[in-house]
Amino acid sequence: MRQYDSQILHSPSDLVRYLGCTHATTLDLAKLRNPDNAPAQAEGDAMGDLVQQAGLAHEENYRAQLAGQGGLVEIPGDGSLATRARLTREAMEGGASAIFQAAFLQPPWSGFADFLIRVEEPSGLGEWSYEPVDTKLARSAKASHIVQLGLYARLIAAIQGRSPRRVHVQLGDGRRESFRLVDFDKVLGAAITRYLNFVDAGAGDTSPEPCNACGLCPWRNHCSEVREAEDHLSRVCGIGKPQIEKLRAGGVTTVAQLAALPDDARIPRMAPATLDKLRAQARLQLPRWQGGTP
16 A cells, blocks of 8 residues: 555555455555554564465565576566566566566556466466466465465556456466466455455544454554453463354453353353353453453
């Protein structure tokens, strides 16, 4: 998400982040509109740096492989977004066999695809067209990979006059997984509409609920501090999201309230044994947070 000529440009990564956690998008938008008052973002760690380096090495190995086959066009990374997008279009129109670091500028979207691969299927460019390939270290493709590639496919379609038939993930073990765009394009379109409507409405009223996206999110430290200040139920070890929802529906919204719940209290649709376990856990943790001995 970035400001560009008085408008917001979105990237495939922004859409992936929204699908993983709407609150992250709320914070991204707040930072864009008022960077001086935005919370601090988490710094990278050693493990993240190692993963990034391994990912770049995998990308470079695949780039070298394509370069060895001849006809690879590399888009320079030091120009403006508009210049890089123009060079990408020219490479596509020229029929390059592959394009590295393809850039797109089609407001409200922009992005950088790892690779575009030429396929011998006619399009508005001529007797050829292009399909996107992303290099990923994973052993199998993930939904987030397909979302990104699907958006690249739409940006490619706007240039070549037809949608790519497939999108591809070049995996860390050298295998390639391919997916037909027609199989998920409608779902992707609905997700895009939800995301843009969400941002246009100001991102709404969201809260830092723990989710699978937290581990790599730059807002993870800020959200953790908010949950601690609010005495969020997720701080109880072993608790799950469905149990949190049931407790909230029963009027229990903090760890302190859970710990203070009478032994004979009951929560609708929650097994008594489950409630006993969670309440006992809260009663163990709360005194420790308040300065007690382990």
